[in-house]
Amino acid sequence: MTDKVISCRELTKRFGDFYAVDKITFDVSKGEIFGFLGANGAGKTTAMRILCGLSFPTSGQATVAGYDVYTQQESIKKNIGYMSQKFSLYENLTVEENITFFGGVYGVPAATIKERSRQLISNLGLTNEAKKLVAGLPLGWKQKLAFSVAIFHEPKIVFLDEPTGGVDPVTRRQFWDMIYEAAANGITVFVTTHYMDEAEYCNRVTIMVDGKVEALDTPGNLKQQFNASSMDEVFYQLARRATRSAD
Amino acid sequence: MKQFLVFIRKEFFHVFRDRRTLLIMFGLPLVQIVLFGYALTSEVKNITLTVIDNSRDENSRQLVNKIRSSSYFVVDESSIDYNDVLAAFRKGSAKCALIFPAGFGNDLLHQGKAQIQILTDGSDPNTAKTVVNYISSITTAYQHEISRQRPLKYLIIPEPRMLYNEEGNGSLNFIPGVMALVLMIVCTALTSVSVVREKETGTMEILLVSPFKPLLVLIAKAVPYLILSLLNIIMILLLAVFVLNVTIKGSIILLFLESMLFIITCLSFGLMISNTTNSQQTALLLSMMGLMIPTMIFTGFMFPLENMPKIFQLISNLVPSRWYFLIIKAVMLKGLGFKYIWKETLVLLAMTLILLTIALKKFKTRLS
Numbered sequence: 001m002t003d004k005v006i007s008c009r010e011l012t013k014r015f016g017d018f019y020a021v022d023k024i025t026f027d028v029s030k031g032e033i034f035g036f037l038g039a040n041g042a043g044k045t046t047a048m049r050i051l052c053g054l055s056f057p058t059s060g061q062a063t064v065a066g067y068d069v070y071t072q073q074e075s076i077k078k079n080i081g082y083m084s085q086k087f088s089l090y091e092n093l094t095v096e097e098n099i100t101f102f103g104g105v106y107g108v109p110a111a112t113i114k115e116r117s118r119q120l121i122s123n124l125g126l127t128n129e130a131k132k133l134v135a136g137l138p139l140g141w142k143q144k145l146a147f148s149v150a151i152f153h154e155p156k157i158v159f160l161d162e163p164t165g166g167v168d169p170v171t172r173r174q175f176w177d178m179i180y181e182a183a184a185n186g187i188t189v190f191v192t193t194h195y196m197d198e199a200e201y202c203n204r205v206t207i208m209v210d211g212k213v214e215a216l217d218t219p220g221n222l223k224q225q226f227n228a229s230s231m232d233e234v235f236y237q238l239a240r241r242a243t244r245s246a247d
Numbered sequence: 248m249k250q251f252l253v254f255i256r257k258e259f260f261h262v263f264r265d266r267r268t269l270l271i272m273f274g275l276p277l278v279q280i281v282l283f284g285y286a287l288t289s290e291v292k293n294i295t296l297t298v299i300d301n302s303r304d305e306n307s308r309q310l311v312n313k314i315r316s317s318s319y320f321v322v323d324e325s326s327i328d329y330n331d332v333l334a335a336f337r338k339g340s341a342k343c344a345l346i347f348p349a350g351f352g353n354d355l356l357h358q359g360k361a362q363i364q365i366l367t368d369g370s371d372p373n374t375a376k377t378v379v380n381y382i383s384s385i386t387t388a389y390q391h392e393i394s395r396q397r398p399l400k401y402l403i404i405p406e407p408r409m410l411y412n413e414e415g416n417g418s419l420n421f422i423p424g425v426m427a428l429v430l431m432i433v434c435t436a437l438t439s440v441s442v443v444r445e446k447e448t449g450t451m452e453i454l455l456v457s458p459f460k461p462l463l464v465l466i467a468k469a470v471p472y473l474i475l476s477l478l479n480i481i482m483i484l485l486l487a488v489f490v491l492n493v494t495i496k497g498s499i500i501l502l503f504l505e506s507m508l509f510i511i512t513c514l515s516f517g518l519m520i521s522n523t524t525n526s527q528q529t530a531l532l533l534s535m536m537g538l539m540i541p542t543m544i545f546t547g548f549m550f551p552l553e554n555m556p557k558i559f560q561l562i563s564n565l566v567p568s569r570w571y572f573l574i575i576k577a578v579m580l581k582g583l584g585f586k587y588i589w590k591e592t593l594v595l596l597a598m599t600l601i602l603l604t605i606a607l608k609k610f611k612t613r614l615s
Contacts, residue, residue, distance in 0.1 A: 082456040086448065104249065
């Protein structure tokens with residue numbers, strides 16, 4: 001159990017008669033890059049919101065970083081990072097101010113923030129832009145910065161909700177290098193994406209259809225199982241079974 | 248607490264980098280004070296008065312000279328007869344006229360009674376009324392003067408006196424009005440927009456996922472506006488005192504405390520709006536259109552509430568600025584203490600509590 005950073009047992013979220021998330025069960029290990037796929041409306045976002053401590057499940061159990069999603073939402077929030085598909089930094093704050101702000105919100109001590117942010121800025125090659133407003137940065141840089149900010153407080157798990165939407169292939173590749181680096185440092189990465197080539201980069205992938213987990217394995221095994229040459233095909237085969245339309 | 252300060256600092260960055268917000272915040276009261284103070288006075292000065300004197304005697308001359316020597320009128324005697332005047336009215340080049348009938352002085356001296364005709368442009372009723380009042384009072388004064396020479400006549404001279412505003416300074420009434428209006432707009436509109444903006448850009452999500460308490464998010468968003476609004480009040484009061492020569496009669500501390508209460512009322516209102524809308528436009532529209540017009544109409548500083556139909560008077564009770572206006576007028580202009588305004592204060596306090604409760608409830612239901 002010590003290795004399981006996220007653990008779900010028959011987790012369900014119901015809105016009226018509608019099962020947004022229907023008895024999903026899976027475990028995610030420490031340092032794993034866990035891909036969470038599914039068509040729009042398949043229930044990915046709802047499941048992720050529960051795991052992030054933003055909403056309560058209707059039934060089932062789940063723990064995140066060892067904390068219960070029903071009773072320990074606050075502790076969960078302290079131990080996770082989050083980055084959404086929408087750009088999630090403040091445009092009219094400078095690079096430095098954004099880092100300082102988010103570091104401060106997560107309670108990182110001021111001296112640590114100072115040191116770590118200098119390191120971070122030089123790693124990202126943003127030394128000349130540190131005092132400029134984020135609004136002026138190219139989208140790819142913004143996304144990389146947003147990811148760095150999401151893991152700035154060294155969380156156990158980072159949730160990435162379609163982090164590479166609208167980013168060019170080169171930057172996407174660089175972005176994934178950063179994800180690998182974070183995983184190598186022991187941060188578990190929980191990522192949703194619509195890009196099937198990105199699914200191939202994940203250690204394990206789960207595909208949700210109509211609120212249920214329909215497949216869960218390594219990309220290689222899944223391709224074998226569905227007799228497909230790429231994750232794209234696997235996804236199509238599964239997504240075609242969906243009866244629910246996208247919202 | 249440290250997190251809270253970090254957050255407030257960030258909010259200040261937002262405010263100071265958004266020129267539009269700053270402009271609304273400090274430009275608006277400035278413009279309003281200048282406009283209300285100088286352009287929108289209800290006093291009539293230097294208005295052209297067309298005089299047709301068919302009598303041309305000593306008395307009519309004296310009366311015209313009296314009128315001329317007042318600062319209200321510029322006398323124009325170029326018109327010759329009644330038709331000229333009517334034509335000038337139609338063209339809009341004349342707004343008021345004074346006509347002496349033939350034999351005016353004769354009537355006055357021998358019958359003790361004489362008539363003059365005052366013509367005014369009723370399409371501008373405010374000016375018309377003021378002009379009639381001015382001419383009547385000058386005429387009465389003149390009458391009084393000449394009857395003094397004849398001990399038989401008794402005349403009752405009405406001597407209008409405006410309490411609390413002896414010198415007729417029009418600024419006195421609108422300063423509290425501007426304060427109410429500006430605070431309502433600055434606090435409500437800007438707060439609601441600043442919360443909704445975070446929802447629009449997606450940063451609200453990040454904040455909710457962070458360990459920062461959602462309730463604190465709301466409070467932290469409101470704090471900079473509270474501080475800036477207090478600065479705003481200081482600015483308005485300084486302008487009032489040094490530019491418009493208004494004297495503050497009551498306790499400044501009381502004025503400030505009451506203003507603070509009103510600011511919190513407005514902030515709660517803003518938070519409530521922001522929790523019911525999802526786009527900046529809707530929030531702005533709601534707070535500007537939905538609040539500005541009722542505030543202007545129902546506060547009582549532009550249109551007297553007493554003259555409104557009962558139903559509107561009842562509605563005006565729901566407008567927070569109405570109560571604030573009463574409080575500020577009492578403290579600032581009449582120099583009254585807390586025991587005269589505790590009822591109004593209580594109303595504001597109750598409104599604040601209700602608004603805040605609704606805002607928090609809405610916020611919580613959104614979260615789950």
